[in-house]
Amino acid sequence: MTTLWWVRRDLRLKDNQALSAALAHGERVVPVFVLDPALLASPYVGAKRLAFLFAGLRYLDADLRARGSRLIVRTGRPEEQLAALQNETGADAIYAEADYSPYARQRDANVAATLPLRLAGGLTVQPPEAIRKSDGTPYTVFTPFSRQWKALPPPQAVDLLPAPGRIRTPAELASQPIPDQPVLPPEVPFEPGEAEALRRLEAFAQGTRPPITRYADDRNRLDVAGTAALSPYLRFGMLSARQAVVAAQSAHRAAATGEARQGTETWLNELIWREFYVAILHHFPHVRQTSFRPNLRDIPWEDDGDAFAAWCAGRTGYPVVDAAMRQLSQTGWMHNRARMIVASFLVKDLLIDWRWGERWFMQHLVDGDPAANNGGWQWTAGTGTDAAPYFRVFNPVLQGQKFDPDGAFVRQWLPELARVPGRYVHKPWEMPEAVQQDAQCIVGQDYPAPLVDHKWARERTLAAYAEAKEKTT
DNA sequence: TGAAATGTTGGGGCG
């Protein structure tokens, strides 16, 4: 028999449960990717992420060809394209890795209504349905969720599925070319593909004193490459969550110091946060439309297009915010600490609806994921599950001084601040005129004056949130 | 996975 392996966000041959199931089911397997016009037209899709995906498909196709197979690409509604391919091949089953976003679940329901679709695990280590409180309801607080997650049997290295050897795929099937547009800009610091993902995981978590052993402290530093930067690979399944967790646990066992143990535990927690937000979006799909907390649905947002444009362009006058926003638009990636800082600034200094920021992030992040991105924004806005309390407002100057103490990060992305002395680099508007002259950085001319006064903005936001709470209680 | 406002303490300058 012939089986279809429907590739969606699992662009890998190793530890791929859907692929393994397809190979176990039939002697011939057809790897297929469906370009879904509805997805391509979405305002939540961006060119850099699309380019990363297409380049990743080319790598996958090359890996498949090395095994006597290839990737079949079709364009159209998945249920129609898969039905056509089923007719062409006589396939009696379609295997795919389960995905849990509202769009993915609707799409898969449409396919399953007429075709033999079978979903396998792999996007997360623990399927979102599997982690529930004793009364059967889903967790909405991270800590108990993570406790339950850790109580389940952990994946072991021996559980990781090897890449298949030869894959027999019928030769006569037509395929469209993998799109070569948009092109991945050279500024994007991620080489796509499964091989690169594994190289990075190894560099991060293996060897003597690898970065993961310093992760607990370094992960917050904007000026240090202390994070794994694996998110784009996890986003498209060039790496499985299971592979990442196994690596974290093996690094944990190898940890010789308290710092190293702390680092590996902290990184594992970040992987569990990812699964937490997949589960939240699965159980509460309405969070894509509105706040999780009903009492914060009526915040009187400022619909300020100009302020939003300044935030997008990295021209707010707060260096740490602007540097991060320019890093995002140029490279498609942003440090996690920086994501919190710029999100806090948009929501709590500019009082702009977090959904505007959520959309901008999805348009620019190579790793943009509906669950994690939504969870992060609702966390910052204080509207989500286990969110930051509404009165927690980041001070962009203090955050800059704490996590970019020498201003190296800020100067990297804001060359106009190159000569600004360290004591002013996170608050250039305090430079005396003579210092501005010396630094060749006139505030309001070479670099913007602050878009809002932080102290004033903080109070405006506290009042606005208080108003929203009052309305609904 | 904050920060500001407010409260407390204790060392040292100074009359």
Place this chain on the structure above:
DNA sequence: ACGCCCCAACATTTC
């Protein structure tokens, strides 16, 4: 020598 005040430094509360 003593009490008073100033104000870091730290702690606690509040948003």
